[in-house]
């Protein structure tokens with residue numbers, strides 16, 4: 380039986396425009412009667428060709444707004460960066476030879492650091508960014524917000540509106556279809572269920588494997604930053620998808636030997652480095668850490684000195700699964716994960732021998748930001764914000780390792796041509 384509906388591909392053939400353009404117009408509500416079932420669009424058969432709102436003037440305007448779009452230097456692969464934060468991932472990709480054409484983050488603290496060190500960033504909420512505002516790119520990266528999937532967060536997963544920001548990545552990928560996509564997220568994503576009960580990882584793999592009618596060969600892996608030259612045990616999951624028509628299956632880089640990653644090494648630095656300022660601890664936290672020796676934790680604090688909340692946990696450690704609050708790593712260990720909240724209770728943020736948080740520069744070093752990468756510390760509000768943006772970042776050297784592997788496996792041949 381003849382269907383009353385057209386797929387975007389069939390409509391594209393009928394109207395003489397690309398499938399991707401039809402999908403973009405559907406998303407923008409510019410095709411009357413188009414309906415979306417799961418991720419697929421259907422268009423009533425007798426719908427007239429839509430009037431494309433992309434006039435020449437609009438194009439000119441976009442190219443002015445996105446000055447960085449068009450600058451493409453000596454054949455470097457062009458990077459579209461979503462959820463860019465203060466730029467940890469982006470700096471790693473830049474060091475590996477990619478050229479950013481567009482970056483975006485709606486957080487003003489992240490933007491301030493990004494602009495100071497890396498350049499222009501679009502500050503809009505991604506929900507209000509039209510795909511046409513984003514230039515074409517060869518690779519798209521997205522460390523979409525991790526709170527909904529994080530063990531430290533509420534774990535509402537995809538039911539939390541931030542979890543659905545993943546869908547924004549799909550919308551932009553579908554419109555741009557770059558050769559490579561990279562997602563980064565917390566370990567908790569691996570055990571998150573999608574609304575329909577499927578594992579979120581499977582949903583991501585399936586979505587990407589068919590997107591845009593071409594799809595991506597996707598691999599994902601849980602990596603520990605310390606295996607890639609970062610002085611920090613930080614586990615994050617990475618997805619790398621390569622467009623199927625390139626016929627490449629990405630192989631993650633080999634683990635490296637853990638050389639010179641101890642805290643002692645990180646803390647050896649010239650006294651006059653910028654951002655050597657720390658966010659003061661609360662009186663309660665200060666009182667507690669005075670009892671904790673180098674390499675210890677809250678378990679070293681005498682019972683009677685603990686707040687009632689902690690005493691209750693201490694009374695039944697089995698029930699609470701023996702949490703390791705207030706960890707103070709020793710100088711001969713590799714530091715634990717630096718988190719955005721930077722709270723001593725659940726993060727390795729206390730200096731090994733001094734009763735204070737690490738300074739901004741110290742955590743920046745643990746996240747492998749170079750010493751000439753500058754943070755903003757002129758007000759108490761800025762200081763706390765810097766802990767957040769640094770804790771949110773992908774360690775620069777981890778990003779660089781992944782980016783170099785992508786460059787080698789996907790783009791190297793192209794550049795030589």
Ligand SMILES: C[S@@+](CC[C@H](N)C(=O)[O-])C[C@H]1O[C@@H](n2cnc3c(N)ncnc32)[C@H](O)[C@@H]1O
Pocket residue numbers: 462463464465466467468469483484485486489503504505506522523524525544771772773774
């Ligand atoms: C995990 S951080 C990304 C860190 C970044 N990859 C790096 O290496 O520095 C996620 C970022 O997403 C941004 N973000 C969250 N929701 C957003 C939205 N709706 N629009 C734009 N940015 C958003 C946050 O401000 C945050 O900086």
